[in-house]
Amino acid sequence: MSKETSLSCLTSAALALPALAQAAPDMLEDAQVEYQFSYYDEADERMQARTHQVRASLQPSDKLNLNLDLTRDTLSGASPMFNMPVEGQTQQILSGASIHEKRDVVSFGASYKMAKNLLKVGLGRSVENDYKSNFYSLGLSRYLNQKNTQVDVGVGLSLDKHGIADQPLTDKKRSLSYHLGVTQLLSPQSFIQANLGYGQHRGVLSDPYKKVYIEGKGLDVDLRPESRYQSTLSLLYARQFKSNDSALHLGYRYYQDNWDIKAHTLSAKYHYPLAKGWMLIPEFRYYKQNSADFYQVYFNQDSIGSYHSSDYRLADFSAQTWGLSVNKRLSDKAKIELGWQSYRSRRDTPNPLAFDLLRLAIKLQF
Amino acid sequence: MKTLLLLLGLGISQLSFALSAGQPAPHFSLSASPANPALQLKDFQGKVVYLDFWASWCPPCAKSFPLLNQLRADLGNPDFEVVAINVDEKIEDMQAFLRQHPVDFVTAWDKAKQTPALFEILGMPTAFLVDKQGKIRHIHSGFRRQDVSALRAKIEQLLQE
Amino acid sequence: MLATIMRYFWFFFCLSLLAACQPVKPWQRGSLASEQMQLYQGSLQSSLDDHVYFSKEAASGGYGVAAGGCGCN
Incomplete structure (x- = not known):
């Protein structure tokens, strides 16, 4: 545990949630840079993707945190068009x-810390040759309760504008999302979080590339249809075990929309x-x-x-993901992580989606 | 929406009642541990004391330790002392931290966690600047490099009283 | 349906208020501040995972405000 002392400097970057866990009234005055490379590979020689992500965070004062993300x-590859x-x-x-x-994405975020509030703003732009998106968040x-409860609203x-590649993008899409979350400390070793989303x-x-x-x-x-309304409810629970300092995170999400889709997601992650x-x-x-309801x-x-x-x-389907990550703190200022995920879906159509995701991440603090 | 406002309003009524400057520092005594001998605030009577509450898992604490050590050395005044009370669950965590951030001032482990409760601290680190009469003159929460010069001025002023 | 979701939400919220009867003190947060207890929401890994799942599954969101869209294959 003590060996993680400096490591917690790396992980308790100002945007880490929940802020409840950080007893420190002050933010770090450090700068931090993260880089992640990932390789996404679908089975049956479908899609492959390489992603580079960079995040730079800076705390110019004890109240302000700025971060810039580049992706x-x-x-490359082929994508399913229709079935016959x-x-x-x-x-x-x-x-x-x-x-x-x-696809290039640039986004900027700022958070401002007050005695009992944290204000966050974000904006960004994503550009592909057939899809452009500008997004904003607040x-x-x-x-509350001496920092035992945290309420988030967002x-x-x-x-968005989209269409067929290299032609004028004439199709428009406008998305609004709302979020309400409550995080509650249950004990010095556990907390629970509930989120509502709309x-x-x-x-x-x-999708202009898909056919029937x-x-x-x-x-x-x-x-x-020209409109889609999505509702989600999610619950997260995290607990640390005193015997070996390991921690278990459990999550459940319920989703439904007006296209008659209902979905359940269960997740478990164990940090050892x-x-x-x-x-x-x-x-x-x-x-x-x-x-x-309009799918066949x-x-x-x-x-x-x-x-x-x-x-x-x-379509109607289910999927399982198994994953394993390993990370190592190299010094007070550096951490490296290697991760692998394997996704396998089951459905009654041919060639159910399966992919592997490999990830390498480096975090440096200055 | 109404319930949401109600919820946000809830926080306003929950004002905390911590100690404030001008009040006498509460007396405490810590029993001996494998890391330190028994310790009381009385041991430092007549001195200006920077009483710090810290934990190994608190990043600003790690930042503050070398700076506090330097400040104490720079002042070089026998009437000034830094007393840093650790609130870690495990004594090994504190010991590992001190190996990584060695200091010359007084450190002590509060196994029972009575002192942080007594001083009603609201975050880590929180420090109380206590004058020669045992009165709290300044409460410092958090720690940043820029804080040192103002802190030094306050300590020098108290030393001259 | 939204009403049902709201009911669940308030149930858990009230449950959490009950738990608040024994507040966790600032000096008891060593475990909560540890790396293994941090939620990964907002991290580079979570934005990658969210993007992958968003582009391969119908359900999305649920843990915060959604970011920008994409023309995903």
Whole structure:
């Protein structure tokens, strides 16, 4: 535990949640830089992605924290377009031409600390050749009961334009999201957090790259409703064990939207500290959703409605993620982490999605 | 929305009642531990005392230790002492911290955690500047490098009284 | 349905207020300040995970305010 003393300097960066855990009335006056590289690899030679992320944080005063995030994604591969029956068997048709895409995200965040409140603002921009998004957020955390309770409220706005690559982006989408969260310390070794979320998306929500197959007619476009309302409830519980200083995090999320999708997510993460600044973090996640009311693997003339999609992400499926991360503190000022996740989904369509995610992260403090 | 406002309002009524400057520092005595002999505030009667409450897991505490050690050495006054009371759960955590941040001033482990309760501290670190008459003259919460010069001026003023 | 969610939420909130009868003191937060007890929300890892799941599953959000969208494949 004591060996983590300086390590906690690295982890208790001003934006770490919940702020309740930080008894210190002062923020650090340090600067911090983090870098993460990840490699995402789908089975069956579908998509691959390489992501570079950089985050720089600075505390110019004891009350103010500034951070800048830069992300670059490069994607390549093929993506499922539609399904069709071939000799009695359903076949998944991938996008013919190989996709090569780049995504750049820049975002800026600031938080200002007062005696019992923490105010956060954020804004950012994400750019792809077929999708542009500007997003803004505002949040307030308030501490109650001698910092035994934290209440968070937040609102986010995202204004997006999208279309087909290298053509004028004419489709618009506007998203608003609200968040209310309560974190409560249960004991010196445990806390619980409950979150309510509500999201409102309006505009063109169809995917121009996806198609549907209609028996006896052929292909048609993916067509979805112009609005989507999402509600979530999540619960998180964290507990540390005195015997070996390890900690268990458990989470559950319930999701539902007006497309008739309901989803459950269960997650567990165990942080096991070893000697000499090493930490082992196995994790498990289970996810299950049912299909959107306008989804079908493929359609026929009778079943096709005004809205229709065969996007595999709107299908009925479940998925499991197993993961293992290991990190090591190299000095007071440096930490390195290596992580691996394996995602396997089960569904009744061919080629259920499976991917592996490898991650390397470095944190430096100045 | 109404309930939310109510919830936020709840916080306002929860004002804390910590000690304040001008009050006499509460007397305490710490029993001996493997890390330190028994200790009481009375032992420092007639001295200006920087009474610090700290923990190994508190980042600003780590920052403050070398600075406090330097400040004490710079003042070089036998009428000034830093007394740093540790509130760690495990004594080993405190000992490891002191190996990493060695200091010449007085450190002590409060196993029972009675002193932080007595001084009603609200965060880590919190320090009480106690004058020669045993009165609290200044309460310092948190610690930043920039704080040292103002702190030094206050201590020098109290030493001259 | 939203009403049901609200009811659950208040149930847990009230439960947490009960727990507040024995407040955790500032000097008892060594465990809570440890690295292994930090929530990973807001970290680079969580923004990566959120992005991956957002682009492969229908459900999203739930732990804070959502960031910007993407045209994910």
